[in-house]
Amino acid sequence: MDKKSKDNHGKETMTNQQGHPVTDNQNVRTVGNRGPTTLENYDFIEKISHFDREKIPERIVHARGTGAYGYFQSYGTVNGEPISNYTRAKVFTNTETQTPVFLRFSTVVHGKHSPETLRDPRGFAIKFYTEDGNWDLVGNNLKIFFIRDPLKFPDMIHAFRPDPVTNVQNLERMFDFISESPEAMHMVTFVFSPWGIPATYRHMQGSGVHTYKWVNHEGKAVLVKYHWEPVQGIKNLTQKEANKIQGENFNHATQDLYEAIENGDYPEWELYVQIMEDGEHPELDFDPLDATKLWYKDDYPWHKVGKLVLNRNPENFHAEVEQSAFGTGVLVDGLDFSDDKMLQGRTYSYSDTQRYRVGANYLQLPVNKPHKNVVTNQTGGMMDFRQDYGDFKNPHVDYEPSTIAGLKEAKNAGVEHEPYVEGRLQRQPISRENNFGQAGETYRRLNDWEKDDLINNLVSALLGCHKDIQDKMLDMFYKCDKDYGARVEKGLKSGMESKEEMMEDAMHDAEEMGHPSDPY
Structure with a gap:
């Protein structure tokens, strides 16, 4: 019976993952009170080993x-x-x-x-x-x-x-x-x-x-x-x-x-x-x-x-x-x-x-598991804990087709969609790329304040790029929309002049500042 142990204050008492009571969660077992620590600290080793693994790899993208x-x-x-x-x-x-x-x-x-x-x-x-x-x-x-x-x-x-x-x-x-x-x-x-x-x-x-x-x-x-x-x-x-x-x-x-x-x-x-x-x-x-x-x-x-x-x-x-x-x-x-x-x-x-x-x-896992019954011959792998696979137990059939027992194929719910496909295998881009048309249309459909923010953000980001990259990007902005390209170009010219002035001011300020203190 799964009974919860409680102390005199009604709190549940701690166990390790094997269900063993943890009587001291503050101190590892050592030779004397200063150590060294012994290897047979089972509770500590289990606790720290799980801690080392409690984060799974984050997603390659969409991590946050x-x-x-x-x-x-x-x-x-x-x-x-x-x-x-x-x-x-x-x-x-x-x-x-x-x-x-x-x-x-x-x-x-x-x-x-x-x-x-x-x-x-x-x-x-x-x-x-x-x-x-x-x-x-x-x-x-x-x-x-x-x-x-x-x-x-x-x-x-x-x-x-x-x-x-x-x-x-x-x-x-x-x-x-x-x-x-x-x-x-x-x-x-x-x-x-x-x-x-x-x-x-x-x-x-x-x-x-x-x-x-x-x-x-x-x-x-x-x-x-x-x-x-x-x-x-x-x-x-x-x-x-x-x-x-x-x-x-x-x-x-x-x-x-x-x-x-x-x-x-x-x-x-x-x-x-x-x-x-x-x-x-x-x-x-x-x-x-x-x-x-x-x-x-x-x-x-x-x-x-x-x-x-x-x-x-x-x-x-x-x-x-x-x-x-x-x-x-x-x-x-x-x-x-x-x-x-x-x-x-x-x-x-x-x-x-x-x-x-x-x-x-x-x-x-519950968050990923379908809400309908899953019946499959796919088994095994790390952390497989299911017990309800197909007809495994009597008789032992974990494959399909079988004349003995096991699972059957489901019937189609309707006519299968069968698109016709024919052509050479190629490594080619699609024929209608039109890379700039909709980008220009999206720019023209933005509100004025959205356009202002767009230009400011692009200029701020492009100021840190080499001129050949700036020139390539400007060429593409112009291909999207003439006003789009002109505003980014104007912003870059103005930004470069301001950047030079800011660098001169920063150099002057650095000369006027003293050295930091040494608190150590």
């Missing part, structure tokens, strides 16, 4: 984050039509059920304890515990990405991280990479504007970023993009506002989300989808599968299909937030992939990194 639980409710229609005309996914067709969810917010480039005011995209990853198993929609607050080919992803992250020698953030490295990657200009325009620093997690949009497919019962597919709009409204920060907050609280977004939910002020988002007929769409000046591009509302309207509510905080950050694991390949019946290269690259990478970071059996 927080999360919460809630539910998703489908509205069951798309623009007045039954949603089943487009997808057979039960998470959308079953309007009687509230699907439980876990949502993790994050920053992208920096480490676990970096400030939440840094200029960076924000992750928006949702795990839906559907009746058909888990569905992960792993995106960010912005609707596009820096690059369109996954082969460039490790280099991009390396360029955005601190210098590997000095460990100091050096934006010249980032612009050096971007100056040779013109497809990034659209994302750069967003990230260096106020959209690059959301005010809080509750006041930012979410997006699936990639183009996915919906599949109906007949096996017919359409292309879709997902967009989450905060009911609380959208709020972003200028760099000046972010600097002030960072000086007082570098956990401000995590604290804001936690306290809002604790106070019953549950944040909500409504889910919109854009739908496009499956195909290459040669009438467009961009490829609809290109992750660096938007589908404009005027051409492809947003259709409201459901809402998401966060109403419960995790009870243990490490167990539930830090060990939560997502993958873009985690889809349920009625949802499918497109041929987006970045999506397909992420689909391998995300699940692979979870096995490295959390372990082979990361899906057995």
Whole structure:
């Protein structure tokens, strides 16, 4: 019987992880009261050994984050039509059920304890515990990405991280990479504007970023993009506002989300989808599968299909937030992939990194485990503790097919979607890159104050770059929009003059200062 031992004050008494009572948690066992310490200090060795391992490797990207639980409710229609005309996914067709969810917010480039005011995209990853198993929609607050080919992803992250020698953030490295990657200009325009620093997690949009497919019962597919709009409204920060907050609280977004939910002020988002007929769409000046591009509302309207509510905080950050694991390949019946290269690259990478970071059996952890019964022949691996695998015990069958016993294949819920694919295997970029058109359009659509902040941030960052990098970036800004390029160029010229004056003033001040005291 599992009885809890209590002392005279009613407190539970401490044990080690074997259940043994700990009678002295203050002193190791030594020869005399000064030592040396003996090797047979079992409680100490077990305690310190676990402490040495209590942090799992942080995520390669999206290391800083927080999360919460809630539910998703489908509205069951798309623009007045039954949603089943487009997808057979039960998470959308079953309007009687509230699907439980876990949502993790994050920053992208920096480490676990970096400030939440840094200029960076924000992750928006949702795990839906559907009746058909888990569905992960792993995106960010912005609707596009820096690059369109996954082969460039490790280099991009390396360029955005601190210098590997000095460990100091050096934006010249980032612009050096971007100056040779013109497809990034659209994302750069967003990230260096106020959209690059959301005010809080509750006041930012979410997006699936990639183009996915919906599949109906007949096996017919359409292309879709997902967009989450905060009911609380959208709020972003200028760099000046972010600097002030960072000086007082570098956990401000995590604290804001936690306290809002604790106070019953549950944040909500409504889910919109854009739908496009499956195909290459040669009438467009961009490829609809290109992750660096938007589908404009005027051409492809947003259709409201459901809402998401966060109403419960995790009870243990490490167990539930830090060990939560997502993958873009985690889809349920009625949802499918497109041929987006970045999506397909992420689909391998995300699940692979979870096995490295959390372990082979990361899906057995409560936060990651499906809410439906899991029956599989996959067994073993570190920390495997399940006992309900298939039909193992009587008779002993852990394979399929079998005429003796064991598991059976499930029946298809509808006609299989079978897209036709033909072509040469190539290493080639897509044919319709159009790297500057939408970046210029995004610039023109910004409010005046957003443009001002964008130019100031870009100029401030580019002033620390070599002139050849500045010149390459200026050329691309001009290709996006003439006013865009002219304002950055003017800012750089003015900034260089001011920089020279500041250097002269700093040298003069240094000559006037005395030496510091020596308190030792």
